[in-house]
Amino acid sequence: xxxxxxxxxxxxxxxxxxxxxxxxxxxxxxxxxxxxxxxxxxxxxxxxxxxxxxxxxxxxxxxxxxxxxxxxxxxxxxxxxxxxxxxxxxxxxxxxxxxxxxxxxxxxxxxxxxxxxxxxxxxxxxxxxxxxxxxxxxxxxxxxx
Amino acid sequence: xxxxxxxxxxxxxxxxxxxxxxxxxxxxxxxxxxxxxxxxxxxxxxxxxxxxxxxxxxxxxxxxxxxxxxxxxxxxxxxxxxxxxxxxxxxxxxxxxxxxxxxxxxxxxxxxxx
Numbered sequence: 001x002x003x004x005x006x007x008x009x010x011x012x013x014x015x016x017x018x019x020x021x022x023x024x025x026x027x028x029x030x031x032x033x034x035x036x037x038x039x040x041x042x043x044x045x046x047x048x049x050x051x052x053x054x055x056x057x058x059x060x061x062x063x064x065x066x067x068x069x070x071x072x073x074x075x076x077x078x079x080x081x082x083x084x085x086x087x088x089x090x091x092x093x094x095x096x097x098x099x100x101x102x103x104x105x106x107x108x109x110x111x112x113x114x115x116x117x118x119x120x121x122x123x124x125x126x127x128x129x130x131x132x133x134x135x136x137x138x139x140x141x142x143x144x145x
Numbered sequence: 146x147x148x149x150x151x152x153x154x155x156x157x158x159x160x161x162x163x164x165x166x167x168x169x170x171x172x173x174x175x176x177x178x179x180x181x182x183x184x185x186x187x188x189x190x191x192x193x194x195x196x197x198x199x200x201x202x203x204x205x206x207x208x209x210x211x212x213x214x215x216x217x218x219x220x221x222x223x224x225x226x227x228x229x230x231x232x233x234x235x236x237x238x239x240x241x242x243x244x245x246x247x248x249x250x251x252x253x254x255x256x257x258x259x
Contacts, residue, residue, distance in 0.1 A: 016199075016203050019203070023176055024195050026177075027176040027177045027195050027198070031177065031180065031195065049192070050194050050195060050196070053194025055196070056196060057194075057196030057199065057200040058196065136206060136207065140207045
């Protein structure tokens with residue numbers, strides 16, 4: 001059943017798949033093991049429910065992807081079809097996210113230079129989180145790089 | 146933004162979204178723990194499939210009602226989710242709305258019975 005699940009996961013839009021694929025497969029594996037222990041009927045029902053849920057989720061994800069606001073190219077002026085509010089919000093959020101990535105990176109490098117490796121590890125984790133948030137914003141506002 | 150029944154749309158939250166927010170209000174949880182807690186919260190009535198759960202989580206992440214972080218309590222880093230201040234406000238507003246509806250409904254019932 002895991003193979004069917006992983007095949008269906010490949011139908012998801014790349015953004016969502018890259019972010020959540022591994023985690024979804026892990027959660028599915030845990031739930032599948034639990035239902036398998038309850039007997040074949042519970043397992044079959046679980047499998048049917050999961051496949052339907054995954055297909056519906058996939059359709060919703062693609063609809064969300066297609067229906068999202070048009071992409072924003074930050075190298076150009078605000079296109080007329082993108083509202084000023086959305087454009088300004090996107091800019092504000094992106095600038096803040098990029099500053100956070102840069103600040104954490106600088107702190108990490110500084111900690112390494114001072115041989116403070118516990119601190120360096122902390123800022124490395126923070127930088128990774130900030131980068132993930134930045135990627136999420138890029139997808140949310142469909143930023144054209 | 147593109148929430149299923151988001152407050153910005155003026156509509157109520159979907160049951161899946163409400164249950165996820167309620168579950169995360171108590172403590173941060175990873176995906177499987179969320180699934181189990183939602184089943185318990187709804188007294189076994191709602192069992193979200195992985196696709197439904199992660200579809201809702203993805204939208205909530207985009208809207209920044211929740212955030213993702215690495216939970217380091219096990220041998221492997223699990224990604225866990227927690228409510229943001231904005232998510233907590235949305236949950237409070239939704240629960241207020243439901244409370245008001247329940248009050249109004251009960252009042253009508255009392256009138257028809259009395």
